[in-house]
Amino acid sequence: MDPFLQAAIEEAQTGLREGGIPIGSVLIYQGKILGRGHNKRVQQKSVTLHGEMDALENAGREPASVYRESILYTTLSPCPMCSGAILLYGIPKVIIGENQTFMGSEQLLREHGVEVIVENDPTCIQMMEEFIAKNPALWNEDIGEP
């Protein structure tokens, strides 16, 4: 497996062990991990730190020149907020673990020229299927659904 998708999955698994929502992400620049993160809704009571946002936050302040040569990996199709962050910073490529359990704003990303690759990785799918089945209310809260 792509080692960066593996790193994103490991972040998701860390989140699950912490009692959180298992979505992880890594930001890659020049072949190295610049930032890694996972969903912090439960752990930090955060409504903004989805996995992708946490990876961006942990990467720290960077100029546009860095973002515009970076790749974002995420275990799950990015929601409107995370997709908006990708567009804000001009990240040109996103590699998505799966979009079977949740379909994010992939169309919006593509419309703005972002290269979007969906792996539909079985580990990612199983992780979210199990989590959603066990925690439907928490999951709905995370995606703004009633």
Added chain:
Amino acid sequence: MDPFLQAAIEEAQTGLREGGIPIGSVLIYQGKILGRGHNKRVQQKSVTLHGEMDALENAGREPASVYRESILYTTLSPCPMCSGAILLYGIPKVIIGENQTFMGSEQLLREHGVEVIVENDPTCIQMMEEFIAKNPALWNEDIGEP
């Protein structure tokens, strides 16, 4: 002036006094301020806490039923990330201090049925014009521009 826009401006002014970027926001639910915040790029080295995101974060975890009856005030037209957060949580109405110094994703919001009101308030415009003139590199970093 609308007291909630005034509260958002006060948040922006607080950010400016802290040495930060003067953009503020408040989230309103049932006629009261549920959360208030301002851009924290400088203060917390945060790349995700734009003013609107900080207000959402400070409001804390809420169910969709709350967001869907809330109003978000922001001193500046919301960028793609903040607009994405508005769409994620289904906030139906956004009141914007100004969109003269920066045009965010207002069209995307309207396409998704969000009511968008732009006040073009002179205080908001002057605050950002002065800030951008004095801090062009910091401002460009905040909006992902080179």
